[in-house]
Amino acid sequence: MKTVLISTTILILLSFATDRLTGRWETKPSVNGNITGVVFKPDSSFEGYVNKKPFVSGRYVFRDSIFTFTDNGCDGKQGVYKIVFFSNNDSLRFVPINDSCTERKEGMSRLIMGRIK
Amino acid sequence: MKKYVGYAIAGIATVVIALSFTNKEPENKAELGKLLFFDPILSKDKTISCASCHKPDFAFADTSAVSRGVGGKRGTRNSPTAMNVMLRRPFFWDGRARTLEEQALAPIENPVEMNLHLDSAIQRLRDSRIYNDYFRKLFDSEPTRENLAAAIAAFERTLETSNSPFDRWKFYEDSTVVSMGVKRGFEVFNGKGKCNKCHFGADFTQNDFRNIGLFNGRELNDSGRTLVSGKKEDIGKFKTPSLRNVSVTGPYMHNGMFTTLMQVIDFYSEPDKVISNSINRDSLLAKPLGLSQAEKSDLEAFLLSLTDEKFNNTVEVQMKYR
Numbered sequence: 001m002k003t004v005l006i007s008t009t010i011l012i013l014l015s016f017a018t019d020r021l022t023g024r025w026e027t028k029p030s031v032n033g034n035i036t037g038v039v040f041k042p043d044s045s046f047e048g049y050v051n052k053k054p055f056v057s058g059r060y061v062f063r064d065s066i067f068t069f070t071d072n073g074c075d076g077k078q079g080v081y082k083i084v085f086f087s088n089n090d091s092l093r094f095v096p097i098n099d100s101c102t103e104r105k106e107g108m109s110r111l112i113m114g115r116i117k
Numbered sequence: 118m119k120k121y122v123g124y125a126i127a128g129i130a131t132v133v134i135a136l137s138f139t140n141k142e143p144e145n146k147a148e149l150g151k152l153l154f155f156d157p158i159l160s161k162d163k164t165i166s167c168a169s170c171h172k173p174d175f176a177f178a179d180t181s182a183v184s185r186g187v188g189g190k191r192g193t194r195n196s197p198t199a200m201n202v203m204l205r206r207p208f209f210w211d212g213r214a215r216t217l218e219e220q221a222l223a224p225i226e227n228p229v230e231m232n233l234h235l236d237s238a239i240q241r242l243r244d245s246r247i248y249n250d251y252f253r254k255l256f257d258s259e260p261t262r263e264n265l266a267a268a269i270a271a272f273e274r275t276l277e278t279s280n281s282p283f284d285r286w287k288f289y290e291d292s293t294v295v296s297m298g299v300k301r302g303f304e305v306f307n308g309k310g311k312c313n314k315c316h317f318g319a320d321f322t323q324n325d326f327r328n329i330g331l332f333n334g335r336e337l338n339d340s341g342r343t344l345v346s347g348k349k350e351d352i353g354k355f356k357t358p359s360l361r362n363v364s365v366t367g368p369y370m371h372n373g374m375f376t377t378l379m380q381v382i383d384f385y386s387e388p389d390k391v392i393s394n395s396i397n398r399d400s401l402l403a404k405p406l407g408l409s410q411a412e413k414s415d416l417e418a419f420l421l422s423l424t425d426e427k428f429n430n431t432v433e434v435q436m437k438y439r
Contacts, residue, residue: 034204039290047287050204052279053319053361054287057307072307073317 020089021062025113036111046071067094074101081108090115142251149251150272153265158245159238160231161187167224167269170196174431176362177276182373186230193229193339195373198366200276201320201359210355210371212326213345221269222262235262278361278425286422295422302419305412310385312416314401321360321423328353330388330395330402331370337392339372353397364424365431378420382413 026037038048040060046069048056058071067081079099085092091114099105143149153159154167170184171177179196186192194210207213208220224230225238242248242260249259256264283303285294292300306312317323326342332353342351355371369375375384384391386408388398408416424432 032203041290047290049288050319051277052284052288054284055317055319057287057303072313075314 020085021067021083021092024116025092026116027111027113036113037116038113066097074104077101079104079108087114143255145271146255146268147271147275149255150268150270151275152251153269154272158241158248159225159233161233165231167199170224170230171199174428175365176200176278176425176428178366180367182368184230186227187232190229190232192227194371195368197358198362199273200278201361203274203277204319205322205324205359207324207356211342211345212356217270217273218263218266221266221273239265278427280427281361281425282422283419284425296418298415298418299422301412302415302417302422305408305416306419309412310406310408310416311401312385315357316360322357324356326351326354326356327399327401328355328395328397329370329385330392330398331355331372331374332396333392333394334396335394337372337395341371350397353395360420360423362424362428364421365428365435378417379413382408382416386413 021040022042024037024039026035029035034051036048036050038046040046040062044061045057045059047054048058048071056071056073058069060067060069062068062083065082065084067083068078070076070078077100079101080097081094081099082097083092084095091112093112094108096105096109099108143152154171157163157166157169159166165187168177170179170186172179177199182195183192184196197210202208202217206217207215208217209223214220214223222235225233226235239260239262242252242265252258252260252264252268256267258264279288282294282299285291286299306316315323315325315327328341330353331337332340340352342354342356343349345351363369364378367373367376367378369378369381375381385402385406387405388395388402389405421432
C-alpha cells in the first residue's frame with residue numbers, strides 16, 4: 001500500500017512538472033520585431049517557430065527541471081538544459097548544461113519566454 | 118503553352134496591381150516602396166519595373182530561367198523570390214549585397230536589368246512632382262539613394278508568408294491539413310534526403326553558400342560566391358535559397374536549369390547522372406542519396422505543402438496546364 005502511495009505521489013509530481021512546461025511560450029518582439037516561440041506538447045514533442053514560421057521540430061524529456069532533447073537541426077546532437085521558471089511560473093529561460101551545437105546554444109541561452117494563454 | 122499562361126497571369130496581375138495604385142497616396146514607407154516596385158520609372162527606357170522579374174503571382178520570382186532586362190537583354194541568373202526576406206541576409210545568389218537596402222538598388226544600375234544610373238533614377242524621382250511629395254511627406258526629404266533603398270526594402274519586408282499547409286500543421290497544430298505523404302516527405306527531408314542540412318530554418322535556408330555540383334568550368338561556368346569573396350574554396354558556391362512557396366518559384370537553381378521540383382529531386386538523388394564532371398561539389402552530395410520513387414513523391418508532396426494559401430490559384434492554373 002505504501003509503495004502504491006509513493007508511486008502515485010511521484011506520478012502526480014511528474015505530471016505537475018510536465019504541465020508546468022506543456023503549452024505555448026513566446027519571446028517578446030525583438031528590436032527587429034521578431035517573435036520566437038515554442039509549443040511543448042503532451043506527447044513529448046515540440047515545435048519551434050519564428051514569426052509563426054515553424055523552423056524546428058523535436059522530442060524532449062523534462063524531469064526535475066532538466067530539459068533533454070533532440071531536434072531536426074544540429075545533426076541530431078542532443079541538448080541538455082536546465083529550465084528556470086520565474087514570475088509565478090509564467091516565464092522561463094534555458095540554462096545550458098550540455099550542448100555541443102554552438103549556434104543552438106547561443107540562441108537558446110538568449111531566450112526568455114512567457115507562457116501564452 | 119504553360120509558359121504563355123504564366124506570362125498572361127503575370128501580365129494581368131501586374132496591370133491590375135499597377136492600376137490599383139492610381140491616385141492612391143502611400144501612407145507609409147512600405148506603401149511608397151510598393152509603388153516604386155511596380156513602377157517602370159526606375160528603368161532606362163521605362164519599360165521594366167522590379168515586378169517585371171519578381172512577379173507577384175509567382176511569389177515574386179520569375180517564370181523564366183533567366184530574366185530579360187531593358188532592350189531584351191538576358192541576365193545570367195534566375196530571379197529568386199523577393200518574399201520572406203525579413204530574416205535573411207546576405208542577398209543575391211553570390212551574397213554580394215549585405216543588406217536588403219543594398220540589394221534594392223543594384224538591379225536599377227545593372228546593365229542587363231534596369232540599366233539606369235542611380236543618379237539618373239534619383240533625378241527622375243525628384244522631377245516627378247508626385248514622388249517628390251511622397252518622399253517629402255514620408256522621409257522629410259527629397260528622393261535620395263538612401264530613402265529610395267529604404268522604401269523598396271520596407272515594402273519587401275512586408276512580403277512575409279506563414280500560412281501554408283505546413284505552417285498550419287506545425288504552428289497551428291492541425292495535422293489534418295497535410296497528407297501522410299507530406300508527413301513522410303518531412304521525414305525524408307530531415308533524414309535520408311539530408312535537405313535540412315542546408316534548408317534549415319524558418320524560411321528553410323541557413324543563408325549559407327554551397328556548391329551543389331552545378332559548376333564544371335565549361336558550359337556551367339558561373340563561379341558564384343568566389344567572385345565576391347575571392348576565395349578559391351568558394352568556387353561554384355551559391356546561396357541556399359528559401360523553400361517557402363517553392364512550388365510557384367520555378368525554374369530552379371541559380372541558372373534556372375530545372376523546370377520542375379521532381380527534376381530537382383532527381384538531381385539531388387543522383388547528381389552524377391545529370392552533371393558528371395562537376396568541380397568542388399559539396400561533400401554532403403558525395404554519394405547518391407538513392408531515394409526511391411515513393412520517397413521522391415513524398416518529398417515533392419512535402420515541398421508542395423510549403424505553398425502559402427495566397428498562391429492556391431497559381432498552383433491550380435499550373436496543375437491545369439501541366
